[in-house]
Amino acid sequence: MTKNKHRKYKFIIPILLLIPIIYIMSVYNQVKAYDTVLAHNIWVNHFDIGGMTPEEASEYLSQNLISTLDSKTITLTTENTTSTVDITYKELGVTYNLDEILSEAIQIGHEGNLFERYKSLKNPSVEPLHFTLAPNLDSSNLQERVESYLEPFYKAPVNAEIKKHPRSFEITPEVPGYKADLDFAVTQIQELIAQSEEGTIYLPLITLEPEYTSDILQDYKTPLASFYTTFTADSPDRNTNITLAAQKINTTLQPGEKFMFSKQLEPITIDAGYKNAKVITGGEFVDGIGGGICQVSSTLYNAVIMTDLDIYMRRNHSLPVSYTPLGRDATYATNSVDFQFINNSGYPLYVESYIEDNKVFVNLYGHKDFKPDYTAQFESELVETLEAPEPLYKDDPTLPPGKEIIKSHAKEGHKIVLYKLYYKNGELIKKEKINTSTYKPQRAVILRGPQPQSSEASSIAADSKPQ
Template structure:
């Protein structure tokens, strides 16, 4: 009985001990779990509180500017004040020997993408899971991160600014000037100039802009050489072509003669570089009262009428003949619509508006000097240059008549106040003409060539006639009655 009871007692004791142990284990596990949960919760909350903020994380910089704790909008303002404005105000000077042109980076559109930089700064540590973000943010706080903002400048503004500068910068070359006074020629010294080399200067400017540093650099230039030198001028003082025409000084010619004087003064002293083209229209300018021109006879629709600038075509014609005697190249020439009295047919040259001009080219390798003036009743034009021909060389121009151009049908105007059948010629028309002009070259008096130089056609104009249509009045003889 005793032993059995003792055995049962031992069994009960063992069961109690197992329960205690199990309870202890459960308690330990519970405590550990609670501690672990608390620790996890605390760590989680710390991670959340660290990464889930609406400001830029600690240690985040843009171009060395600390943006820690700033909102994205605040970061934009900070970068604008501390990064963009200082950049824009930086001086960038372009210099020359004795000149300085002051610019700033703003003039060339230099700027940082501060909005993009602020956005990148704010987005640091905001991708990935919570743990990786937390680790990344802690890394910023410990080691920092510096974001380089995007930087650019406006290449079009570079070109625009330099082209504007070029207009002020360039110093044109100065040709030697040739004048004639008292029968003697005097030539001035030539002077070289220079111009801004926009392409090479732009390369330098872009390098300076890329550096983002204030500074200065010397502009790249190109030398401009004069086209006419003093030596060339003094070699071009030989008379190589001359011509004169006559005019009248009678009553009513004052206006026309003043126009001749103005036109000669405009041409006189013109110096043409080798290859340069002379334009009579461009040289004279508009024939207006404001420019001193007077009314005189001009050709209008086949008739002579009064018009401002009448007579300048005689100066044009006289110069044309001097030029062809100098054997310069004619670029453009038109004959008059009607024949003129001061030169043979085929030897005239007309200008009118913008559709008729006299143009010729200095086709020599030396300058050409033009002289034009009037005497009491003559227009004198001379062409001076370098004589390339031997003394036995000469040239003349011959005109061959190719036939007439018949008058058009007469223009009739009917007048009811003129007796029927009566005809009055109010304008006598003219027969037209066709001619060819040939250039004939002589060497030591012998003809060596004959070539067609130009063709000219002068228009025919119709007679203008007034014809009466008034009927004759019938008369009745009445015998006188006497009482």
């Protein structure tokens, strides 16, 4: 009996020792499984996520809660327009603190040692634990994001416009614009989202003033300079050319733009309306298409030099002309000589020209700030006289033998320096050289009849006659 009794206890003792080990292993396995899920009775907003893994809870809340929040809409409108814009939370780039909540929630009921965690598993809190999902806005690009939705509440201002008509200006009034108050929109959107609310925001409109108003453009009508030259009525074709050229130089120059006489007048052809009239070629007056247009370029030149505009290209005629003093003419020849100046006023410049009472008028208009604050006078100084060459004789068989007629008289040439004199309050304050012009001398042209034969030549001629 004794031997059998000892044998019985030999098996019972190891079994008893295994019981706590088995229990501990069971607790461990249960806690290990429990550690991967959230504690019971945990809520986010109105959604129970207890017993879910963080991944399951994230997917569940994304589908059922965040999708609802993302679709929340904020409406933008104004009291002055019928336009409305709806923006969802998702379009605004709203994010949520879901990861932060789940990171905190997974700690609940999982603190302490193995048996403390096992106790939490078996005896979950009867009080629900509530978390609130909070929306967040990235403020770094919020203004740009909101601004992209404000286009329906934008109207660009329209500048006043000025147009030059013959002898007058026409000013079209400006129209103010408006835009939504971006800062107000951003602030109101932030407040609604912070409360997870939808709503309508009535945006105030900010008036946008045009850059150019009618009052400002009045300053652009300021007369800067005016000049005229006179022509006679005895050359209808020349006068036609003058009239056509005067019409063509009416233009508006923008700041920095170059005026080119050639660009305004070309092509100078019969088809373009020009006539044949006297032009200076090779030091002589001959017929040519467009004769007379240089009177317009010279008139314009005289108006320009009364201001501070930059002369870019100018050449005098080879011979003096009657309609301007020496040194104050500006010639033109297709593809070779041009008159050009640059609008350096910083404002639009208006060139006006017209014909009236056998006069060519040129008026320059611009901004009042470019109007000269001085009175200009001009002085042509003769610096050199150029002698005429020897006369040129041309035989004319229609004249009696030995008869001579002066077709054109010899004329001296001149080298002229033109000065601009600046006066203020009647006092000369500056004298400035404007140009140097050289006018060629002209030789006399003499027509002569056949030379009379000598008496000896006549006798030989008589002896040689047939008998």
